[in-house]
Amino acid sequence: TTTNYPSLPKAKGHEKAIAVMTSGGDAPGMNSNVRSIVRSAIFKGCQAYVVMEGYEGLVRGGPEYIKQVTWEDVRGWSTEGGTNIGTARCMAFKKREGRLLGAQHLIEAGVDALIVCGGDGSLTGADLFRSEWPSLIKELLETKRISEQQYTRYQHLNICGTVGSIDNDMSTTDATIGAYSALDRICKAIDYVEATAYSHSRAFVVEVMGRNCGWLALLAGIATSADYIFIPEKPASSEEWQDHMCNIVAKHRSKGKRTTIVIVAEGAISADLTPITPKDVHKVLVDKLGLDTRITILGHVQRGGTAVAYDRVLATLQGVEAVNAVLDSTPETPSPLIAINENKIVRKPLMDSVALTKSVADAIQAKDFDKAMSLRDTEFVEHLNNFMAINSADHNEPKLAADKRLKIAIINVGAPAGGVNSAVYSMATYCMSQGHKPYGIYNGFTGLSRHESVRSLNWKDLLGWQSRGGSELGTNRHTPEEADIGMVAYYFQKYQFDGLIIVGGFEAFVSLSQLERARDSYSAFRIPMVLIPATLSNNVPGTEYSLGSDTALNALMEYCDIVKQSASSSRGRAFIVETQGGNSGYLATLAALACGAAASYVPEEGISLEQLSQDIETLSGAFENAKGRDRFGKIILKSKNASKALTTDKLAEVITEEASGRFDAKSALPGHIQQGGLPSPIDRTRGTRFAIKAVNFIENNQDLIAEARSDDGDFDITDKQVSATASVLGVKGTNVVFTSIRHLYDVETDIAKRMPKIIHWQETRTIADHLVGRKRV
Ligand code: ATP
Numbered sequence: 001t002t003t004n005y006p007s008l009p010k011a012k013g014h015e016k017a018i019a020v021m022t023s024g025g026d027a028p029g030m031n032s033n034v035r036s037i038v039r040s041a042i043f044k045g046c047q048a049y050v051v052m053e054g055y056e057g058l059v060r061g062g063p064e065y066i067k068q069v070t071w072e073d074v075r076g077w078s079t080e081g082g083t084n085i086g087t088a089r090c091m092a093f094k095k096r097e098g099r100l101l102g103a104q105h106l107i108e109a110g111v112d113a114l115i116v117c118g119g120d121g122s123l124t125g126a127d128l129f130r131s132e133w134p135s136l137i138k139e140l141l142e143t144k145r146i147s148e149q150q151y152t153r154y155q156h157l158n159i160c161g162t163v164g165s166i167d168n169d170m171s172t173t174d175a176t177i178g179a180y181s182a183l184d185r186i187c188k189a190i191d192y193v194e195a196t197a198y199s200h201s202r203a204f205v206v207e208v209m210g211r212n213c214g215w216l217a218l219l220a221g222i223a224t225s226a227d228y229i230f231i232p233e234k235p236a237s238s239e240e241w242q243d244h245m246c247n248i249v250a251k252h253r254s255k256g257k258r259t260t261i262v263i264v265a266e267g268a269i270s271a272d273l274t275p276i277t278p279k280d281v282h283k284v285l286v287d288k289l290g291l292d293t294r295i296t297i298l299g300h301v302q303r304g305g306t307a308v309a310y311d312r313v314l315a316t317l318q319g320v321e322a323v324n325a326v327l328d329s330t331p332e333t334p335s336p337l338i339a340i341n342e343n344k345i346v347r348k349p350l351m352d353s354v355a356l357t358k359s360v361a362d363a364i365q366a367k368d369f370d371k372a373m374s375l376r377d378t379e380f381v382e383h384l385n386n387f388m389a390i391n392s393a394d395h396n397e398p399k400l401a402a403d404k405r406l407k408i409a410i411i412n413v414g415a416p417a418g419g420v421n422s423a424v425y426s427m428a429t430y431c432m433s434q435g436h437k438p439y440g441i442y443n444g445f446t447g448l449s450r451h452e453s454v455r456s457l458n459w460k461d462l463l464g465w466q467s468r469g470g471s472e473l474g475t476n477r478h479t480p481e482e483a484d485i486g487m488v489a490y491y492f493q494k495y496q497f498d499g500l501i502i503v504g505g506f507e508a509f510v511s512l513s514q515l516e517r518a519r520d521s522y523s524a525f526r527i528p529m530v531l532i533p534a535t536l537s538n539n540v541p542g543t544e545y546s547l548g549s550d551t552a553l554n555a556l557m558e559y560c561d562i563v564k565q566s567a568s569s570s571r572g573r574a575f576i577v578e579t580q581g582g583n584s585g586y587l588a589t590l591a592a593l594a595c596g597a598a599a600s601y602v603p604e605e606g607i608s609l610e611q612l613s614q615d616i617e618t619l620s621g622a623f624e625n626a627k628g629r630d631r632f633g634k635i636i637l638k639s640k641n642a643s644k645a646l647t648t649d650k651l652a653e654v655i656t657e658e659a660s661g662r663f664d665a666k667s668a669l670p671g672h673i674q675q676g677g678l679p680s681p682i683d684r685t686r687g688t689r690f691a692i693k694a695v696n697f698i699e700n701n702q703d704l705i706a707e708a709r710s711d712d713g714d715f716d717i718t719d720k721q722v723s724a725t726a727s728v729l730g731v732k733g734t735n736v737v738f739t740s741i742r743h744l745y746d747v748e749t750d751i752a753k754r755m756p757k758i759i760h761w762q763e764t765r766t767i768a769d770h771l772v773g774r775k776r777v
Contacts, residue, residue, distance in 0.1 A: 016041075016158075018326055019049035019066065019111045021057065022083040023090075023118035023125070026303060027164045027178025029311030030083040033117045035074040035596075036319025037162075039771050042071050044323060049111055053086040054118070055093035055125060061105025068109075071773070072625075075632075078312050078596045079561050081305045083164075087118070099129055103136040106157070107150050113158035113326040115319075117177065119165035120357045123337065127351050130159040130335050158326045161337040161350050162318045166303055169213035171356035172348045173339030174379055177318065180310045180682060182209065182302045183219050187681045189298055190224040191467055194259055203249070203260035203291040205278040209302050210265040212361045215380065216302075217265035222387050223684040225425070225466040226261040227252055230268035230276050232364055233372050234384065237271045245281070246288050248392050253289075256460045260291060273367065306561070309553040310682055312594040314340060320767055321345050341734040343544045383685070386692050390429040395459065398435030405434070406498035408698055409454070411441040412475035413504035413511050417534040417548020418676050419683030421472045423503050425465040426688035428457040430695055439495060443474040445483035445511065448491050466688075469551075469678050475504065479511045485518055492524035499528045499698030501691070505535025505546065506582075506754045509728065513745045516726035519717065526709055526717075528701040530738065531728045532690045536674060539584035541749045541756035542739040543730025547690065551676035551683045552580075553590050559670045560595040560635050567633025572623050572663035574598065574634040574655070578648040580674050581639055583753045587674070588637040589761050593768040598622070600637040600768065604759055607643040607651070610777045616655055618775055620662040636665070689736075690729055697738060701725050 018041040022030045034050065041048040049068050051057040057065035077084060092098035106114065116126040129136075137154060140146040146154075163170045168179035186208050193204045210216045214231020221229040228245045236244065249260050262285070268276040278295045285293045307315070318338040325336045325347055335350040356375060363372035373381060398405070410427050412420055424440065431438035442453035465472050480488045492500075500515070502508045512531045519525045533540035536552030560577055567573040577597075581587040585602020592600035599615045601607045619634060626632040638648055646654065648667040655665035679687070705725045708717040717725075727738035750757050769776060 015046055016112045016327065017047040017049060017110050018113045018115065018323060019051050019106070019109070020115045020117065021051035021054055022085055022087045022164060023054035023116055023122035024087060024165065025119065026082045026087050027166045027176070028081050028181035028303070028305065028307035029177040029315040030117055030164045031077040031080045032307060032312045032315035033162055033164060033177055033319045034083070034085055035077040036316040036771060037115055037323055038069055038074045039071060040320045040323040043770050044327060046323075049109060050085045051114070054088040054122070055090040055098070055102065056088040057086070058102035058105055059090060059092045059098045061101065061108065066105060066109040066111065076596065078316070078594065079306055079564070081307065093125055096132070099132060100136050100139060102129065103133065103157075104140050104145050107137070107140070107146050107154045112154065113160070115160045115162060115322045115326065117162045117164040119163070119167065119176070120170055120354060123161040123163070123170075123350060124354050124358070126159050126161055127335060127354055130157055133157045156331045158329050159335040159350070160322045160325050161335070162315070162322050163337065163339070164315075166216070167210050167213045168215040169210070169357065170353060171360065171375065171377065172337070172353040174342065174377065175310070175314060175340055177311055177315045178307070179215065181305070181308045183216055183223070183681045184308045185302050185304060186216060186220045186298060187223045187467075187684075189296070189301065190220060190226070190261060190263075191678065193296055194224065194261065197259040197261065200292060201258045203262070203285050203293040205262045205264060205281045205285070205293060205295045207264045207266060207278045207295070207297045209298075211267040212364065213267070214265045217263045218380070218383055218387060219681065219685050221263050221391065222383060222688050223467065223681040224261060225391060226263050227391065228262045229387065230262075230264045230281070232265060232267040232269055233369065233376060235269045235271045235369060238274075241270060241276070242284050242288070246284065249285070249291075250289060251394070257463060260285070269364075271367065271369070273365075308680070309557045309590065309594045310550060312557070313590060316593055316771065317345050317764070317767065321347070342736065343731050344733045346734065382689065386426070386430070386688055389433045389692070390426050390688065393433030395432040398433060400435040402435070406436045406698065406702070407439065407496055408436050408499045408501065408695060409439040409441055409495070409497045410473070410501045410503065411444065411448075412471045412473045413444055413479075413502055413508035414475060414477055414535060415505065416469070416471040416475055416675060417505070417536055417546070418469060418551025418679030419547035419687035420503050420534050421465040421468045421470070422679060422684040422687030423532055423534070423547065423691040424473055425462050427501055427691040427695055428462055429459065430692050432459060434695070436695070439497070440473050444476040444478055445480045445488055446476060446478045447474065449484040449487035452491060454491060454495055466684060467678060469676060477507045479507055480514050480518070485514065485522070489518070489522035489524045497524070497527060498702065501530055501532060501694045501698070503532045503534050503547070505533065505537060506539055508534070509540050509741075512726060512728070512741045516722065516741050523709070526705060528698045528705055528725045530694045530697045531741070532694055533728065533730060536587060537581040537584040538586040539582060539755050540728065540730070541744045542728035543732065544760045545686070545731040547683050547687050548679075549586065551680045552587060552674045553594065554680050555676040556587060556591045556670060556674050557594045559673055560591055560597070560637075563668050564595065564633050564635050567635065569633070574619060574636055574663060574665045575668045576636045576638050576648055576652050576655070576665055577668045577670065579637055579639050579670070583641050583755050585639050585642070586761055588639045589765050589768060592637045593764060593771075595635055596772055597635040597637045597768070598772055599774050600765070601642040602639045602765075603641040605642075607646055608777070612654070613658065614775055614777045616658045618773065620659055623663045693736060694729055697727065697729070
C-alpha cells in the first residue's frame, strides 16, 4: 500500500524532492546542515524532506518518519546542538531487506535525492544503497510493491554525503561537521583541569573520543600544549612509550613545569594492538615518576552543546553545496561527498573517500602503522610532526648542525588577536628543537627603537602562552617608519638577526612592506621576513584567513545568540549588533551566516535607503507571519563602518519609526568582547602551524637572499628574490601559500581603505541572504 502524504505541494515534472537525514553519532552543526539543506532546496524550487531517526526512519517509512518540511520548520536551528531530526544506529539497514524497505518508503514519499549527514559508517551505508538501487527497485516492481510508473519515475537515486562526525576521521576532508566543536569542549575542559593541576602540581590523564582516529587528541595536544598524547595511528611498544613519556615529562618537570597533561585517545593502542587506557598511563606516572596523578574521562560532554562558528559556517556552506551537487548530478556522476580543503568547499567522490577512510582502520588492524599514517591527509601528519617538535623535542640535542642554526626574531604589531601568543610559543619552541635562537621583540617597533626591548626567549618563560589571549610580547600600531626605521635597523644589525617573523594585521602588513623597501638603505633588513596575518578584521591581503578571526567570530556569535534569545522573549523585537573590523565586513558577514541574522550591513556595500526599506518590509512580514509563535526574535549585524551617517543607534531609531508599530529595533554593542577571551582551538592550532611554516620559510630562503648580498655591500635583488624573501603567509583556496609583499602591496591592496582589492567572502554574503529569505534590491 502506498502512503498518502497530505499538506504540502508535491514534486512534479522536473522538480526534485530532496530529503536529508542525520545518522550515526550526533555532532554539533548537524542542525545547521539540515537547516541549510532544507532552505537551499526550497530556495531552488525543490521540495524539502527530512528523514527522522537516521536509517531507522527509512526502514519504518510513512509521513511520521519521512516528512515534508517548510522554511519555517527549521527556523533558529543553527543555534541548537545535537540533531533535531534524530539519529540512530540501525541494524536493519545493514541487511538488504532493510534497504529494500528504505527504497520503497522513499519512493512512496516521492523523494528523488537523499543527503546523508553522518560518519563513515553512515556514508558507507549511503554508498551501498545507491549502488544497489537498480536491483532494489527491480525487486520492488517484481513483487508489486511499487507501480510501473513509480519504477520509471524513480530510476535513479541521487545520494550526497556531508560528513557529520566529531572524530574528524573521514579521509579527503580537512574537517568534519562537529569536530571543531568537540575540540572546543575538550580544550575548555583541559584549560580548567590545567588550573587545578597547577595549584597542586599534579599530573592529569585526560581521555578524549576517537576510536580509529587521533585527530581530537592530537589537536587538543597542540592547543593546550600537553606533555604527551596517545593516538591510534602512531603506537609504540609498551616499553617504548613508557620510557619516552617518562623521559619527556621528567624533563619538563626538571625545567620547572608544575603541571603534566597527558591526552589519551579512546582508541589508543600499543604496537601489539593492546589498548592503552588512562589507568595504564596513570600507573606509569605514579610508579615511575611518583607524580600525584588524576584521571579525567570527558565522555559525552565532548558532543555537547551548540556548535562553534566554524562548524555552523562549514555545515551551512556544505548544505548549500550538497543541494547544488544533487541538482547537478546525472545518473552517470558518482555520488559526491562534500568536503573542505583549507578554505574551500569541494566535491569528492563519496566511494573513494569512504574506501580510503576504511583503509586507515584496516592498516591499523594489520599493524601497518606507517601505511595508516600515510593514508591520513598531509595536514594530520604535519600536525603530528609539529606536536613532536614543540612539545616532545629534546632541546638539549637540537636537530640541526651548528652552522645551520639561525637567530630568528618575532614581533607583534597592531591590535591583539587570538592565536598570536600561540604563534610566538610555537615559533620559539620549534626554533629550540631545531637549534635556532629565538628572540622576542617586546612592545612592537617602538619598543625596539626606544628601549631595545629584545629578549632571547627561554622555555620556562613561555609556559602557558599557547592558550593565552592578548599579546604576551606586547603590541602597538606603530610601523618601523613611525618608530624610527634607522634605529630598528641598528638593533637588527646589533643582534645579527637571520630572519624576522611579524605577527599582526594591516599595520604589520605595512611594516613588512616598509622593511622590504628599506633593504636598499639598510643591509640589516636583507634577511628573509615573513608576516603571519593576525587580526579579527581578516583584511590582510594575500590570505583568506587571519589568526584571531575565528576567536572573534565565536565571541561575536555567542553574544548574538544571547541577544537573539532576549529578542525572542519580547514581542516583535530586532537587535542591531554592531561589529568591529574596520572597513572589512568579514566578521559581520560570517556572524550573520552563523547566527541566521535577518540582514547584515557592511562597509563594502554601505546602507542604501532602498535596501533598508526592503529589509524593513521583509522583517515586518516575518513578524506578522510569526504572530502567536513562541521564541521569535531577529538579529541584524552591522559593521561599525557600514555607514557614516547611520550610526547603530540612529539605524535602530530609523527602523523602529519606519516599522510603525509592527516591531521595534534596539542597538547592541559588543565592543571589545569581540577580541575574545581565550583563543579558540582553531586559532591556537593555526598559530602553531603558521609559525612553524614561517620558521621553515626563513630556513629555506637563507641561500636565496645570500645570493643577492654582494661582497662590496651592494644589494641587487631580483623580483624572484623579493617575492621569495619578504612574503605574507596565507590561506588561499585549498592551499597555504607565501605571496610577495611587494606584489600584494602594489597590486592587490587598496591602501586608503586598508583592504584587499578582491573580497573573497562575497559569495558567502549571497548565501547568508538566501538562507534567511532576504531580498536584495
Ligand atoms: P560516527 O562517526 O559518529 O561513529 P557513523 O556514521 O560512522 O558515525 P555508524 O554507527 O558506523 O556511525 O553508522 C550509522 C548507521 O549507518 C548504522 O547504524 C547503519 O544503519 C548504517 N550503516 C553503517 N555501516 C553500514 C553498512 N556497511 N551498510 C549499510 N548501512 C550501514
